[in-house]
Amino acid sequence: MTTGIDSAGGTTPITEVPQSSAARQIFRMLWRDKLAFAAAIFLVLMVLCAVLGPLMLEDQATRQNLRGRNAPPFDFSRDWLFWLGGDTLGRPLLARIIVAAQNTLMVAAGAVVCSLIIGTTLGLVAGYSGPRTSQVIMRFADVIMSFPSLLLAVIVLYMLSPSVGNLVIVLAITRIPVYLRTSRAEVLEVRERMFVQAAQVMGASGRRIVFRHILPIVMPTLVTIATLDFAFVMLAESSLSFLGIGIQPPEITWGLMVSQGRPYLTTAWWQSFFPGLAIIMTTLSLNLLSNWMRTALDPVQRWRLEIARKKK
Amino acid sequence: MTGDHLLEVRNLSVDFHTAGGTVHAVRNVNWHLGRGETLAILGESGSGKSVSASAIMNLIDCPPGEIVSGEILFEGRDVLKMSQEERRDLNGRRIAMIFQDPLSHLNPVYTVGFQIAEVMTTHGTRKAEARARVLDLLERVGIPEFETKIDAYPHQFSGGQRQRLMIAMALALKPDILIADEPTTALDVTVQAQVLELLEELQQETGMGMLLITHDLGVVAETADRVVVMNSGEIVEAGTARDVYHAPSHPYTKKLIGAVPGAGEMAEPLDTGIKPVLEVNRLSKHYGNFVALDKVSLTVLPGETVAVVGESGSGKSTLAKTLLRLEEATAGEALWEGRDLVTMGQPELFDLRRDIQMVFQDPTQSLNPRMSVHDIVAEAFVIHPQILPKSQWRDRVRELLAHVGLEAAHMSRYPHQFSGGQRQRIAIARALALEPRLIICDEAVSALDVSIQAQVMGLLADLQKEFGLSYLFIAHDLPVVRDFAHRVIVMKNGKIVEQGPVAQIFDAPREDYTRNLIAAGLHPDPDIQAGRRAARLELQGA
Numbered sequence: 001m002t003t004g005i006d007s008a009g010g011t012t013p014i015t016e017v018p019q020s021s022a023a024r025q026i027f028r029m030l031w032r033d034k035l036a037f038a039a040a041i042f043l044v045l046m047v048l049c050a051v052l053g054p055l056m057l058e059d060q061a062t063r064q065n066l067r068g069r070n071a072p073p074f075d076f077s078r079d080w081l082f083w084l085g086g087d088t089l090g091r092p093l094l095a096r097i098i099v100a101a102q103n104t105l106m107v108a109a110g111a112v113v114c115s116l117i118i119g120t121t122l123g124l125v126a127g128y129s130g131p132r133t134s135q136v137i138m139r140f141a142d143v144i145m146s147f148p149s150l151l152l153a154v155i156v157l158y159m160l161s162p163s164v165g166n167l168v169i170v171l172a173i174t175r176i177p178v179y180l181r182t183s184r185a186e187v188l189e190v191r192e193r194m195f196v197q198a199a200q201v202m203g204a205s206g207r208r209i210v211f212r213h214i215l216p217i218v219m220p221t222l223v224t225i226a227t228l229d230f231a232f233v234m235l236a237e238s239s240l241s242f243l244g245i246g247i248q249p250p251e252i253t254w255g256l257m258v259s260q261g262r263p264y265l266t267t268a269w270w271q272s273f274f275p276g277l278a279i280i281m282t283t284l285s286l287n288l289l290s291n292w293m294r295t296a297l298d299p300v301q302r303w304r305l306e307i308a309r310k311k312k
Numbered sequence: 313m314t315g316d317h318l319l320e321v322r323n324l325s326v327d328f329h330t331a332g333g334t335v336h337a338v339r340n341v342n343w344h345l346g347r348g349e350t351l352a353i354l355g356e357s358g359s360g361k362s363v364s365a366s367a368i369m370n371l372i373d374c375p376p377g378e379i380v381s382g383e384i385l386f387e388g389r390d391v392l393k394m395s396q397e398e399r400r401d402l403n404g405r406r407i408a409m410i411f412q413d414p415l416s417h418l419n420p421v422y423t424v425g426f427q428i429a430e431v432m433t434t435h436g437t438r439k440a441e442a443r444a445r446v447l448d449l450l451e452r453v454g455i456p457e458f459e460t461k462i463d464a465y466p467h468q469f470s471g472g473q474r475q476r477l478m479i480a481m482a483l484a485l486k487p488d489i490l491i492a493d494e495p496t497t498a499l500d501v502t503v504q505a506q507v508l509e510l511l512e513e514l515q516q517e518t519g520m521g522m523l524l525i526t527h528d529l530g531v532v533a534e535t536a537d538r539v540v541v542m543n544s545g546e547i548v549e550a551g552t553a554r555d556v557y558h559a560p561s562h563p564y565t566k567k568l569i570g571a572v573p574g575a576g577e578m579a580e581p582l583d584t585g586i587k588p589v590l591e592v593n594r595l596s597k598h599y600g601n602f603v604a605l606d607k608v609s610l611t612v613l614p615g616e617t618v619a620v621v622g623e624s625g626s627g628k629s630t631l632a633k634t635l636l637r638l639e640e641a642t643a644g645e646a647l648w649e650g651r652d653l654v655t656m657g658q659p660e661l662f663d664l665r666r667d668i669q670m671v672f673q674d675p676t677q678s679l680n681p682r683m684s685v686h687d688i689v690a691e692a693f694v695i696h697p698q699i700l701p702k703s704q705w706r707d708r709v710r711e712l713l714a715h716v717g718l719e720a721a722h723m724s725r726y727p728h729q730f731s732g733g734q735r736q737r738i739a740i741a742r743a744l745a746l747e748p749r750l751i752i753c754d755e756a757v758s759a760l761d762v763s764i765q766a767q768v769m770g771l772l773a774d775l776q777k778e779f780g781l782s783y784l785f786i787a788h789d790l791p792v793v794r795d796f797a798h799r800v801i802v803m804k805n806g807k808i809v810e811q812g813p814v815a816q817i818f819d820a821p822r823e824d825y826t827r828n829l830i831a832a833g834l835h836p837d838p839d840i841q842a843g844r845r846a847a848r849l850e851l852q853g854a
Contacts, residue, residue, distance in 0.1 A: 194678040198739075201636050202746065203665030204695050212691075216682045299726035300681055 029296050029305040036292030039285035046282055050105045053098040057081075061099040062250055065090035070268040085270040087261070093274055100252040100275070105282075106164055107253065108233045111171035116226050118172070119179025120218075124210050126180065127187025138184070141177040149174035150239070157245040167246055171233050178229065179222055186218040220294040227290040231283035254279050317344035317385075318521045319368070319407075319489055324382035326363050326372065337363045338545045341382070345489065350515065350522040352536035352553070354529065356568075356761040357732070360545040361525050365491050367392075369409055370399050386489075405435050408482035412494040414474035418466040424477050425450075425462035431484045449480040453510060471624070472503035476510065483514060490515075491523045496531065500623040500788060502832040505848065508534050527761060529572055530834025533557065533841040541565050554838045571766040572836045574791025579798045581813035582616050589614050589782055590635075590750060595644035595654070597627075597634050597806075604630040606806040607644065612750065615776065617783040619797035619814070621790060621829070627806035628786045632754045635784070636670055637661060666696060669743035673755035675735035679727040685738055686723040689713070692745035699746070712741040715778075716771060733764035740771065744779075752784045757792060769796055790833045794818055802826045827851065 030037050060081055071078065071086035073093070081092035126137040153170045160166045190196065191214060199209050238255020240246030247253050249260075254275040261271030295301045321343050328335045338360040345351045355361035366372050368384055368391065383390040386407070391399060411417050419427060428449065429442040437445070443462075450458035453476040455469075466474060475495060482490055492511065496504035512535060515522050524535060532539050532553055539556050541549040541564070548562040560566045588611040597605040605627045612618050620628045633639040635646055637653065645652045653664055672678035679688055689709045693700050700708055710720045716737040727735055736756065743751055753772070757765045769792065775781055787793050793800060793814070800817040802810040802825065810823045821827045831848045835841045 194672050194674065195680040197638060198670070198672060198678045198742070199680075199691070199695075200638060201665065201668075201670045202692055202695050202742075203662045204691070208695065213680055298682070299684075300728045 026296070029302075030292065032305045033292045033295075035288050039288040039292075042281060042285045043289065046101055046105065046278075046285075049098045049101040051102070054102050057095045057099050060092060061095040061252070062091065065092075070264070070271075072268075073270045073274070084274050085268070087257075087271050088264060088268070093257075093270065096252055096257060097254065097275055097278055100254050100257060101278075103164060103247055103251060104234060104237075104253040104255065104279075107167050107171065107237050107247070108230050110164075110168035111175065111233045111237075112226050112229050114168060114172035115175035115229075116179055116222060119176040120183045120215075120222055122176070123180040123183025124187055124215065124218075127184040128191060128206060128210050128214070134184075137180070141180045144173065145177045149236075150243075153240055154243070154245060157240070162240075162245050162248060164247070167237060167240065170240075171236055174236075175229060175233065178225060182225060183218050183222060186221060187214055190214045190217050216297075220290075220297065223290050223293065224287075227283065227286035230286055231279060234279050234283075318347050318387065319523075320344040320385040321364055321368075322383050322385065324364055324367060324384065325380040326360075326367060327378045327380050329376045329378065336545050337377070338542075341542075341545075341547055343540050343547070343550065345521040345523055347488070347521055348515065348519045350512075350524060350535050350537050352524045352526060352532045352539040353542060354526060354532055354539055354568075355542035356527055356763065358544070359542040361527075361542045362493055363545075365409070365493060365523060365525055368407065369403055369491065370396075401435075404431055404487070405485045406487055407489045407491065408485070408487040409491040409493065410475070410478045410482050410495050412497050414471070414478045414498075415466065417478060418474060420466055423463045423465055424469070428477070428481045428484055431481055435485055445484065446480070449484060450477075452514075453477070453480045453483075454506075455480075470503075472499055472507060475499060475503075475507050479507075479510065479514070483518070486518060487520060489521045489523065491525070493525045494527070495524070497526075497528070501790070501834075502623065502828060504531075505534075505832040505834070511535065528834065529557070529569065529762070529836035530841065533836050533838040534834050534845070541568070557837055567763060569836065571763040572791070573762075573766065573769070573789075573795045574833075574835070576795045578794060578815045578818065579617070579796075580815075581798055582613050584613075586613050588612055589649060590784075591647040592635070593645050593647070595631070595634060595646055596642045597630050597639060598642045603806050605634060605641075608803075608806075608808055610801055610808070610811065612782050612784060614749070614782055615780045616799065617776065617785055617797045619785045619787060619793040619800045620803060621787055621793055621800060622803035623788065623829075625805070626803040628803050629754055630806075631803075632670065632752050632784070632786055635752065636668065666699075666746045667748055668750045668752065669746055669748035670752045670754065671736070671739050671743050671756040674759050675732060675739045676727070676759075678739055679735060679742075681727055684724055684726055685709075685713070685718075688727070688738060689742050689745050692742060696746065708745070709741075712744055713738075715744060715775065716741045731764075732760050733768060736760060736764075736768055737771065740768075740775070744775070747779075748781070750782045750784065752786070754786045755788065756785070758787065758789055765792065772796070790818075790830060802829065824851075 030040060065086070067090060069086065069090045070088060071082050071090070073085035074083065076083065079092070081095045084093040084097070086092055087096065122137050126134040152174060156170050157166060196209055196213055199213055234255050237246055237253060238259050241248070241253060241256040242259040247256055249256070257275035258272045258279070261268070261275070264271050295304055321341055324341045325339050326337045328337050341364050343351060353361045353364070363372070367379060372379070379392060384392055386402065391402065394402070418424065425443065425446050428446045429439070432442040432445060433439060446462060447458060450462060455461050455473060455476060466477070469477065495511070496507050499507060508531065511522065524531065526532060536553045538551065539553045540547050541556065541562070543564045549556055549560060549565045556565065557569060560569055590612040592608060592610045594607040594609055595605055596603070596607055608631060610618065620631060622628050630639065634641045635653070641654045644654065646654050648664060648667065651660070653661070656664065686706070686709050689712055690705045693705050693708070709723060713720060713722060718734065718737055718741070727738065730738065757768050760768060772783065773796065776783065785793065785797060797814050800811065800814050801808055802817065802823070804825050810817065810821065810826050817826060818830065821830060828851060831844060831851055835844055
């Protein structure tokens with residue numbers, strides 16, 4: 001690292017471009033931010049649970065065991081699956097959380113990614129195209145927003161069968177306006193910036209301007225919203241399941257486990273607590289990681305992750 | 313004026329602790345200011361000229377800032393040792409400050425009357441009394457219809473009037489010292505002259521000391537009694553304004569004075585027998601009822617620099633945008649080699665983009681912060697793939713960077729890693745990538761420091777010789793135009809009021825507007841400037 005040549009805004013450190021591969025560079029930057037690193041490990045763990053959990057622990061998670069009814073957590077004399085306690089039917093909580101990871105993450109990730117992609121695309125179009133298209137898209141967003149999302153879900157899921165796929169669709173639709181409005185607002189601001197005009201003067205097509213110049217500026221904000229939305233979607237899914245139109249027992253999700261444990265909060269708090277903890281930890285990890293990504297993807301900020309090594 | 317100064321800064325050193333290491337913002341700075349005196353601190357961006365003023369006003373955030381050593385004596389007491397309470401009492405009441413951009417320092421949701429009165433009420437004046445005083449102040453700083461404008465909001469005032477409001481606010485409590493940080497940089501030349509005049513009058517009335525922070529030698533010549541010149545955190549020269557201008561001792565000061573535009577030879581007009589590349593006939597642009605461009609006609613010859621000058625709102629930027637089809641013209645035509653570019657269809661327009669390019673005012677904003685220099689320059693080839701096969705892009709970018717005085721190693725860096733002047737070089741390299749024949753420069757050097765400005769102008773002139781480029785050079789800064797242009801077009805309210813060869817415009821202007829514009833420009837020589845001021849006052853009297 002050499003000191004900056006900038007004179008306008010104080011000195012800015014200049015980092016030499018490392019010769020190592022992109023993957024190694026990403027790993028190094030991740031290592032620099034310990035919280036983000038821990039978050040990444042946790043998320044990898046969760047994904048592994050989601051993929052392998054149902055294959056290995058499906059039986060244990062659904063087998064009832066009346067001797068283990070409301071078994072308290074941290075009783076290490078029992079089988080390790082009972083370390084987080086058992087539910088009202090004596091099923092081990094740890095196994096259930098691991099197995100539920102699959103449904104939960106599939107629904108949440110599916111809904112968030114779908115709404116992110118659809119919402120952002122519509123938002124970019126609305127922000128960059130003429131007033132008429134923009135009006136149509138915005139009124140569409142208003143309609144979705146003013147329609148009670150729970151009612152929409154009830155109607156759709158009564159008509160279609162409650163399955164993971166349909167749940168994803170319903171949740172995605174209700175979250176589209178968030179991304180649509182945010183991205184449109186940002187596009188309206190960014191499109192007036194001078195580098196966009198510079199691209200227009202060079203003859204860049206509308207598509208190129210939107211994807212090459214505007215989207216990279218807008219994306220970090222949207223990704224941050226998406227990670228926060230993750231928790232919202234998980235809980236929304238649990239309330240749908242609670243109404244009996246979401247995921248149906250014996251299938252499980254974390255949200256469903258939270259709502260199933262609710263009547264027993266005074267006697268067996270762990271039934272809601274641990275699945276709730278899983279939701280919080282996942283959301284928190286995503287948030288930390290998106291924070292890190294925001295810095296790592298921004299050339300102006302990236303040095304913060306590259307410089308820390310020098311200090312030690 | 314020795315012994316007890318009103319304000320004295322002794323051995324002041326301020327450091328900023330940033331992640332990139334410690335930056336010595338100012339080192340061992342000494343200066344003093346007496347009653348009724350004007351001291352100018354002159355320096356380019358990054359020289360630390362504003363830091364001592366910030367230290368006086370308690371505006372340095374600690375951390376990251378740290379006042380390492382020194383004292384600031386106000387009437388013999390060190391303000392750095394005072395309590396926060398005492399300093400707050402001092403700020404605004406005894407020492408007041410005005411800033412460069414008045415709009416960002418006025419709250420848009422309160423009336424100006426309320427905001428000016430607030431300064432007084434926070435220091436214990438009663439409301440009715442404060443309002444009466446606000447009316448006095450508004451009248452004094454020359455706000456027209458001040459009885460009704462007192463209840464208007466900041467956006468209802470022009471830039472010059474806003475700066476007057478800031479001055480009224482600063483003077484509300486009759487301070488002993490007024491600190492003005494680049495007070496006229498954002499204003500038109502004619503407005504700048506008026507605001508500086510007002511400041512001087514007010515100083516004579518109240519006998520306050522004035523500290524003027526500026527990068528502009530002309531402002532120094534117009535107002536300052538004494539000047540300190542700063543470079544990278546240190547004072548390199550101090551003395552009376554006249555001595556420093558006529559007998560600079562430090563090489564930096566010499567360089568700074570040498571770089572001031574407006575002293576060189578004026579260019580001869582080109583032979584008018586050549587066929588023009590661009591011919592604009594009665595071009596108009598209306599926004600609703602507002603006429604931004606009113607039947608503008610002009611020509612640009614190959615290899616010629618045509619400057620368009622005028623104050624803000626004169627329509628010069630609209631002209632650029634209309635010619636580049638960023639805005640659609642309402643009427644008229646603009647012939648590029650016989651084809652009308654106003655009515656041109658998309659495919660033709662796409663080809664035209666290669667011929668007409670633009671360099672923008674602020675290079676910080678005209679370069680995408682998330683693209684590397686290579687990507688920025690090579691974008692031209694991505695958009696126009698017929699120029700070059702992909703395998704040659706890197707070499708060509710290297711070559712273009714060399715043309716504008718940058719190194720190949722800069723290719724992988726991002727815009728924020730460069731200084732303002734270097735960023736403008738990148739923007740020029742990007743424009744050159746399409747091998748244009750006309751470059752429209754919209755205030756291309758006005759955001760740059762004087763010495764950098766000179767370098768960039770030199771670069772543009774060299775490129776013109778090498779490639780036979782034509783420039784449509786839009787500027788508000790007349791001295792720059794004087795050195796650079798072949799012909800000058802003067803615009804006012806969307807109309808061309810005068811055009812002609814540069815020597816004619818500057819030596820024998822026909823229109824009063826042009827004459828006013830030239831007279832309002834500030835000359836860096838205090839003696840010449842004194843003469844100009846006399847001439848200007850005469851014009852106003854006439």
